Amino acid sequence: MLTMKAQYSLRNAESYFREHLRVGDYYMEGRNVAGLWIGEGARELGLSGITNEREFVNLCQNLHPQSGEQLTPRLNSKRLSVDKDGNVHESANRRVFYDFTLSPPKSVSITALVGNDRRIIEAHDEAVQVAMCQLQAYAATRVRKQGQYAHRVTGKLVGAVFRHESAD
Numbered sequence: 001m002l003t004m005k006a007q008y009s010l011r012n013a014e015s016y017f018r019e020h021l022r023v024g025d026y027y028m029e030g031r032n033v034a035g036l037w038i039g040e041g042a043r044e045l046g047l048s049g050i051t052n053e054r055e056f057v058n059l060c061q062n063l064h065p066q067s068g069e070q071l072t073p074r075l076n077s078k079r080l081s082v083d084k085d086g087n088v089h090e091s092a093n094r095r096v097f098y099d100f101t102l103s104p105p106k107s108v109s110i111t112a113l114v115g116n117d118r119r120i121i122e123a124h125d126e127a128v129q130v131a132m133c134q135l136q137a138y139a140a141t142r143v144r145k146q147g148q149y150a151h152r153v154t155g156k157l158v159g160a161v162f163r164h165e166s167a168d
Contacts, residue, residue: 002101003101008096017056033164034051035056036161041157045065072141108124139154140154
């Protein structure tokens with residue numbers, strides 16, 4: 001199953017990397033999960049191999065992962081939201097990143113992990129790669145210039161894949 005959630009909070013990007021993406025499962029006793037950079041956009045930015053926090057956070061801040069230069073112009077507009085208590089909150093009107101989760105059915109996970117069947121784990125890893133390649137074909141950016149509002153398909157994805165072996 002594929003689920004997607006847009007992440008809007010730049011303030012939470014660093015802690016999200018440390019406390020969610022990189023964290024191993026509870027039975028891994030404090031070991032970290034290594035993420036791997038994927039996508040044509042990642043390659044063009046010089047990202048390959050293991051995902052590190054500095055590069056990840058720089059991208060979330062709209063900065064080049066190595067040089068720190070601003071990648072794209074962005075609007076500094078704000079969006080307002082109201083919480084359940086009626087308090088108004090102001091936040092950046094920008095998607096920091098999208099969190100895609102690709103999960104096999106629970107029965108497949110149990111068979112793979114309890115049975116320690118590497119074939120199933122490898123098949124899932126391959127399926128994730130295929131899915132990300134398919135998503136990359138639809139990758140697009142918003143173009144807001146001189147009163148024009150359009151979407152431009154880039155076909156370039158900057159992504160990091162983290163394999164977690166537990167689910168909620």
